[in-house]
Amino acid sequence: MNVAGLIRKLDEIGVPKRYYSINGDLLPDTCILNQVYGKWEYFYFDEKGNKEDYRMFDNESDACKYMLSMLENEIKYS
Secondary structure, eight states: OOHHHHHHHHHHTTOOGGGEEESSOOOSSEEEEEEETTEEEEEEEOTTSOEEEEEEESSHHHHHHHHHHHHHHHHHTO
16 A cells, blocks of 8 residues: 555545645644654654654555544544
8 A cells, every 4th residue: 555545535435625634734633644754654743742643654555554543543433
């Protein structure tokens, strides 16, 4: 899976765009996915500016799959 596929899947399952940011702004109360020097980082950026559940991935596919699973759970339980 790549970023384009992740975005399509998130749209399909109805995840609001305000729930996430991919290689974009650090918005509070948002799941963040960024490419950093050839690696990928995922974290939840809380309303106080803290990085929660920080993960680093060696490849885009694993990072996208992880973010998808986190946001699927968010939608399922909200």
